[in-house]
Amino acid sequence: MPHTEALLFPLAMIALVAEAMTAALAAGRRKMDWLGVAMLGCITALGGGSMRDMLLGHYPLWWVKSPYLLLLTGGAALLTIGLARVVHRFHALFLVLDAIGLVVFTIMGCNIALAMDQPLLIVVVAGMITGCVGGVIRDVLCNDVPLLFRAELYASVSIVTGLLYIGGIKYGFSPDLVTLVAAVTGLVFRLLAIRLKLEMPKFIYDSDAK
Amino acid sequence: MPHTEALLFPLAMIALVAEAMTAALAAGRRKMDWLGVAMLGCITALGGGSMRDMLLGHYPLWWVKSPYLLLLTGGAALLTIGLARVVHRFHALFLVLDAIGLVVFTIMGCNIALAMDQPLLIVVVAGMITGCVGGVIRDVLCNDVPLLFRAELYASVSIVTGLLYIGGIKYGFSPDLVTLVAAVTGLVFRLLAIRLKLEMPKFIYDSDAK
Amino acid sequence: MPHTEALLFPLAMIALVAEAMTAALAAGRRKMDWLGVAMLGCITALGGGSMRDMLLGHYPLWWVKSPYLLLLTGGAALLTIGLARVVHRFHALFLVLDAIGLVVFTIMGCNIALAMDQPLLIVVVAGMITGCVGGVIRDVLCNDVPLLFRAELYASVSIVTGLLYIGGIKYGFSPDLVTLVAAVTGLVFRLLAIRLKLEMPKFIYDSDAK
Numbered sequence: 067m068p069h070t071e072a073l074l075f076p077l078a079m080i081a082l083v084a085e086a087m088t089a090a091l092a093a094g095r096r097k098m099d100w101l102g103v104a105m106l107g108c109i110t111a112l113g114g115g116s117m118r119d120m121l122l123g124h125y126p127l128w129w130v131k132s133p134y135l136l137l138l139t140g141g142a143a144l145l146t147i148g149l150a151r152v153v154h155r156f157h158a159l160f161l162v163l164d165a166i167g168l169v170v171f172t173i174m175g176c177n178i179a180l181a182m183d184q185p186l187l188i189v190v191v192a193g194m195i196t197g198c199v200g201g202v203i204r205d206v207l208c209n210d211v212p213l214l215f216r217a218e219l220y221a222s223v224s225i226v227t228g229l230l231y232i233g234g235i236k237y238g239f240s241p242d243l244v245t246l247v248a249a250v251t252g253l254v255f256r257l258l259a260i261r262l263k264l265e266m267p268k269f270i271y272d273s274d275a276k
Numbered sequence: 277m278p279h280t281e282a283l284l285f286p287l288a289m290i291a292l293v294a295e296a297m298t299a300a301l302a303a304g305r306r307k308m309d310w311l312g313v314a315m316l317g318c319i320t321a322l323g324g325g326s327m328r329d330m331l332l333g334h335y336p337l338w339w340v341k342s343p344y345l346l347l348l349t350g351g352a353a354l355l356t357i358g359l360a361r362v363v364h365r366f367h368a369l370f371l372v373l374d375a376i377g378l379v380v381f382t383i384m385g386c387n388i389a390l391a392m393d394q395p396l397l398i399v400v401v402a403g404m405i406t407g408c409v410g411g412v413i414r415d416v417l418c419n420d421v422p423l424l425f426r427a428e429l430y431a432s433v434s435i436v437t438g439l440l441y442i443g444g445i446k447y448g449f450s451p452d453l454v455t456l457v458a459a460v461t462g463l464v465f466r467l468l469a470i471r472l473k474l475e476m477p478k479f480i481y482d483s484d485a486k
Numbered sequence: 487m488p489h490t491e492a493l494l495f496p497l498a499m500i501a502l503v504a505e506a507m508t509a510a511l512a513a514g515r516r517k518m519d520w521l522g523v524a525m526l527g528c529i530t531a532l533g534g535g536s537m538r539d540m541l542l543g544h545y546p547l548w549w550v551k552s553p554y555l556l557l558l559t560g561g562a563a564l565l566t567i568g569l570a571r572v573v574h575r576f577h578a579l580f581l582v583l584d585a586i587g588l589v590v591f592t593i594m595g596c597n598i599a600l601a602m603d604q605p606l607l608i609v610v611v612a613g614m615i616t617g618c619v620g621g622v623i624r625d626v627l628c629n630d631v632p633l634l635f636r637a638e639l640y641a642s643v644s645i646v647t648g649l650l651y652i653g654g655i656k657y658g659f660s661p662d663l664v665t666l667v668a669a670v671t672g673l674v675f676r677l678l679a680i681r682l683k684l685e686m687p688k689f690i691y692d693s694d695a696k
Contacts, residue, residue: 094691271304302667
C-alpha cells in the first residue's frame, strides 16, 4: 500500500520528532546529560516499533534499515534542550502531535503485521505495541510506573484506531479512506480524552497478602 | 513429545490464568486502570516465554501463533478486578497455582530448547527464563526490585526442576515419567520453600564505593 | 579478522569478569540472594551483546553458542560475595577493568555489525549498545535511573572508540593496528573522564507541564 504510506510518512516523521521532544523533557526532569537526552529521545520514539519487530521476528528493524531516523530523533531531543523554556508554552501543541503519533504509529504497526499475514488480534496488538511501548520504555528508564497503565485513555485509543483500520481494510474499503477515518477518529477520541479527562476505571487493591 | 504436551497443556492453561490473576493484584496495588490490569496480566503470564523465544531466535512466539492466549490471560486479569475481595482469601491456592506454573513453564521452556538442540546448560537456562522472567518484568513495570532476586527459593526450584527433567530425558526414561517426577519434585520443593520460608543466603554489601 | 579476535578475546574475558563483579556489588547493595547475584552478574556482563543481537536479528547469541560464558560471569559474581571486603579496596582496578570492557565490547560490537554489512551509523550504535546496555539493564533491575544517562562520560567514550575503529578499518589500515589505537584512545579517554570528573552538560528541566 504505497499510496497510504505516502500519506502516513510525513505524519510519522512529525510524530517521531514530537515523541523525541517530549522524551527529552522527561530526561530533563531526571537531570540527564546531553547524550542521555539524545538516547532517551531515540529510544522513546523508536522503541515501540523495535519491540513490535523483535516480538514478531520482523527484521531488519526500521531504524537499522534507515539510520537517519536516529539522527532525526536524537537531533530533535538535543534541540529540545535549547528550546526548553519555549517548549512548555507549546504544551497543547505537543499533546496534539503526540496524539498524531499514537494513531499514525498504530496504523503503521497494523500494516506491518497485516503484511506478515498475522491473525487479526495480533494485528491490533502490533498496532498498540507500536503506538504505546515507546512511552513505557521511557517511563521504565526514568524509574516511573508507566503512565500507560494509569493515565487517560491512551492504549484504548490505539485499540479503537486499530480495530477501525483493520475492519475497514478487511471490509474492502480503499486503504486511503480507511486510514483517514481510523486516524481522525483515533485523534478526536484521544483529544477528547485529554480535554474531558476521560479515564478508565482504576483497580485499587490494598492488601498485605502477596 | 505430543504425549507429554497433552499432560502439560491443561496445567499450563491453569498456570497462565493464575499468573495473570496475581499480576492483576500487583496492578491493583499500583492503582492501574482496567486496561493496564489486562496488559500487565498478559505481559506477566506470557513474558517469560516471549523473552526465551527472543533470546533463542525461536519464532513465532507462542501467543503470536495462538492469540487466544492474550484473551485468556487478559480476561483472567480483568476477572480478578471483580473478584479481588474474594481472591485474597484464596491466597494459599494462588501460591500453589503459581508453583505449578513455575514447574510447568520450566519444563515447557526446556522442551523448546531441547527441540532446538541447544547445549544442556542453555536448556536449563531456557527453562528458568520461561518460568521466572514474567515476574521480573511485572516487578520492573511496577517499579520494584524484582522479587526473584531477593525472595524465597524460586529460580532455584526452576533450576532443580530443569536439571531433573533433562537428566531423565538424556538418561532415556519415558518423557511422561520424567515430566511427572520433575514437576512433582519441583512443586514440593517450592511449597516447602514457602512453608518453611527457605531462602538463599543474602549478599549484603554496604559501601560508598561505586 | 581472526587475528584481531585473538587480541580481543582475552581482554573480553577479563572484562566480562570485571562487569560481573561490579554487578555483584550492586546486587549486594540491594540485598539480593546468591542466585540473584549470579543472575545479575550474567545479565549485566552479557546483556549489552544480547540486546545488540536481538535488535540486529543476529542469532545465535554469544552465550547461547558458548554457554561457558554463563559459568564464567555467574561464577565471578558469586566469587565476589566472598571477596566483598577486599574488592572495594581494589576500586581503582575495577574502574580500569570496566573501562577495558567498555572499549573491548564496543569494538566487538562494531565487528559484528561490520560483518553484517550494516550502515556505518548502525555499526557505531551496535558498538555503543554492546558496551553500554548491560549497565543500563543492571540499573533498571536495581530500580535506579541508569547511570549511563547521567554520570561521567561513558557512552561518549564508546562512540569515540567506535568512530576511530570504523574510520581506521574503512581507511584500510591493518585491523590490529586500528583495534589497538581505538582501544587505547578510548581507554585513556575514559580514565581521564573519571580522574578529571569530566561530564557532559546536564539538561535540567523543571516544570509542572507533563
